[in-house]
Amino acid sequence: MMRDGVERHLEPKVMKVLLVLASKQGHVVSKEELISSVWSDTFVGDDVLTRCISILRRITEDDPHTPRFIQTIPKAGYRLVAEVNELPDEETLDLHRVTAASAATFEPASTLESPNAQTPPKRPARPERMIAAGLTVAFLLAVIAVIWSYQNARTRVARGNASFKTIQFTSYAGEQTQPAFAPDGKRIAFVWIAEDSQSRRIYIKTIGSEDVRPLTPGTEDQQFSPAWSPDGRQIAYLAIAKDGVSLYIADVGSSVPPRRLLIPQEPSHWEQGALSWSPSGKSLIYPDHSGIQPNSSIFLLDLATLHTRSITDPPAGWEGDLNPAYSPDGRWIAFARASETAVRDIYFMSTTDGTVQQLTRDRMNIDSLAWTSDSASIIFSSNRGGKYALWKIGLEDKVPQRLPVGTEDAYQPAVGPRPGQLAYSQGSAIWSIVRLRENTSRNNSSSAEAVLTSTQQDSAPALSPSGQSFAFQSRRSGNQEIWIASAQGDKLRQLTFMAGPLTGSPSWSNHQDRILFDSRPDGHSHIFCVSAAGGRPKQLTFGNVNDITPRWSRDDQTIYFRSNRGDRWQLWRISAAGGEPQPVTTGDGIVPQESLDGRWLYYTRGDEDGLWRVPPKGGAETQVLSQPAAGYWGYWQVTSRGIFYLDREAASSTIRIFDPETRRSTLFATLKDPPPMYSGITVTQDGLVGLMTYQGDAGRHITFVEAQP
Structure with a gap:
């Protein structure tokens, strides 16, 4: 139009x-x-x-x-x-x-x-x-x-449209994800996550029976991404051991220990279908990084020589290539190319001449993908229609069509070799933003009352300096936007209307009149500022790079954020009035926060445990804490009482307060359950009340679909 x-x-x-x-x-x-x-x-x-x-x-x-x-x-x-x-x-x-x-x-x-x-x-x-x-x-x-x-x-x-029969393939305690069909179409391998989320192991179940067996008895490794060999005798997978993520091959039905083939440099999104076996059985493909390159590409492992090489070349400044999958006829390799973590489209590459073609142009998220048995189409999970659902797109017409099954909260599709076979994981949860109060009883228990509760994801709360309101990111409108609520959880109003691009990471100014956030309107993440009263947001950063998790300086004159504009993830700073961004750290940094006296800039890192600090204009980067854990980088905040942080080292997760002067920590609250990753806590400046995201009644299980004649 x-x-x-x-x-x-x-x-x-x-x-x-x-x-x-x-x-x-x-x-x-x-x-x-x-x-x-x-x-x-x-x-x-x-x-x-x-x-x-x-x-x-x-x-x-x-x-x-x-x-x-x-x-x-x-x-x-x-x-x-x-x-x-x-x-x-x-x-x-x-x-x-x-x-x-x-x-x-x-x-x-x-x-x-x-x-x-x-x-x-x-x-x-x-x-x-x-x-x-x-x-x-x-x-x-x-x-x-x-x-x-x-x-x-x-x-x-x-x-x-055909008639489909759907079966709840798994319904065990915990979560079951990442289904993978055996070449004979009679068995499905999947990842079973224990209720306490402490172990993830691959199991194999025969279709039509309750015969369920672990792939590798006796191992305690965290296992992901099962991929069957073409002859059905072996399964390749990734696992986390004490020395990092490794690629293994296990003989199906054998007590022989699995063979470790290699240790990838930095595998990306290995929990989302990161392995695919070639139809010839001679190679495996997976996402990894080349040297110090910040973006991932697809690597090919020659199983005869164990030599690896990169076979794709994503654009500079992009997140990179993920979710690779060989077509059944071996002519193509499909993969998701991400300009930013939550912005992905499907591409496919010829295995003969390396020609790459773009298949979708949604600039939404692709959770995972799988080829149809005729190698003519791809089934994928995406939020292109709102909630994650299953879609099908042909290589020729390139027109996505929503499947009549897997229409809501459907992920990780797998296509079987028999006509009409399909499996996918489906899950739901109750999301709450809860108020934490300090431990007061002798049994070290602490109270947590729900302020907001929703079946849609509410997360990343950010209290205003007065503590009377909080901003948060929510999917209650269909897309993830920024919302504001009173401290009691009422008077909800939607603050942003970006209408599609993932929008999140709210941060109040110290004067309480403006809110920073990140959003992805052009396929890359940029920093925006909007009046707390509402109105049109102002874009502050630009370019074919990704800028995320912005935070204000104490005087609201400077904005800190994480960016890959320096060809790697670093902390950057920009004047609130505009201008050219300047790097602060040489290493990674995320969720930056100034100390109350402005002498230090504290931060976590994307893929490492711990808390660091650096002078606000750059200098020596020093680690001051071994927590929060990797993936929990938003679970901390600087206050007048000290630095609140999530500690997962003990048997029970706790919120503790760290004093940078004495370097001692004291207990604030003991949590009933570990919180979800990639969210965070927010605490009033006096350190008396905090808010945190809680995910309850979470479960994911595998659905099996079979076409009926």
Whole structure:
């Protein structure tokens, strides 16, 4: 579509939502009616519709609080409040005669009706003839093309749908993930995570029975990413031992210890399907880093010589290439290429000449992928429609289609060798932001009361300096956005409306008037600032690099953040008024926070245990604590009482207070369960009350799908 002379591409479903609203301009259209009209061929939740509305608002620069285009009617639906004009019949019969002067437009309505106001007379429903504000003939042609493609897509889906039988393949205590079919289609290997999350081991289960056996009896290694050899006799996998992550091969059904083949330099996202065996059985592929390169590429391991080499070359400044998978015919290697951790698209490479082609262009997240048995399509898990679901895309048509199974919270698809075989992991959890109070009883127990609770992910809370409000990142609107709530958990309001790009890491200014956050509108993560009262965010950093986890200096004049703009992850600083960013550390750094006197900048590191500090303008980098653990880099905060931090070294996870002067730690709170990774704690400046994310009733299990004749 065209708006203000700028071409903007809309997804077919987003366009269809606009057309349905336009066909009933001025009338409230319920969510149920919109979903049944646009997604009549599959089941989706409200979050998918919410995402489409958010995209339309972003493109039309429409404020949901004072709408000129689309009005939200609480507990009812949506209404198009802009005026709609139709093209005369003779002009629609001959599109070539339509000119910009005679093209119809949307005009903002002079007044907005209240939900109880009388609606205007109903107009004839002609959705293929509706056009949006300020659009020329190109938009009308696009509308007709979208309707044509939509109807054809519905026909293709209807013809291709088969009857499916779904079975709960695993339902054991703990979590079961990463299914992998044996070449005979009779068994599935999977990772079983114990309830206490202390061990992850690979098991094999026969389809249609309860015969479940561990792949390697007696080992205590943390095991990931099982991949069957083409003859079904061996399974390759990655495991964490005392000396790091290693690649192993185990004989199936044998008591012989597995063979360790190599220690990767720095394997990336090995918990998301990081291994694939070539159909010839001669090689394995996996993601790793070349030397000191900050981005990962796909490596090939020759099993005869044990020599390795990189076979892909991601762009500089990108996260890199992940999730590799050989096609069953051996002609292709598919992989996800990430401009940033949460922004990935699917690419595929020829194994004969190395030619690489891009398959998706969503700039959303690809959790994992698998080839169909005919090597013509790829099944993948993505949040491109809101919640993570399973999609299918062909190498030829390159049009993603949502599968009729795995429509919500579905991850890690695996395709079996027999027609219609599919397996995937599916999970859910209850997310809470809880208030922590200091241990006061003799038994060292501490209270934790829920402030917010949701089935959607609420995390990374950040208290305002006064402690009266907190910001947090949440997926309750369909996409992850920044929200604000009172300290009691009420008076919720959505602060950002980025409408798709992952948005998070909120940080209050010390004057309480602004909030920093990171978001990914162009495929890379950048730093933004928005008024705490709401409004249009201001982008502060730019470029084909990734900037994340911003924090203010004590005087609000400087902003610190983590960035790979120096060809590796470092801490950087930029003036709050703008200018060129400057590096602070030579090594990695994340979640930077100044000491109260401004003498030190404390920080954690992305993949290492511990807490470090450095002078704010650079200098010697010194480790001051061995905790928090890697992956828990947000679980600490500088306060007037000392540095609060999460300690996972003991049997029970605790929050402790570190005094930098005496270098001694005291107990603040004992936690009932370990908190989820990649979130954090926030504490009032007086150190009396803290907030933290808690994940309860979490579970992931494997679903087995089989097509019925």
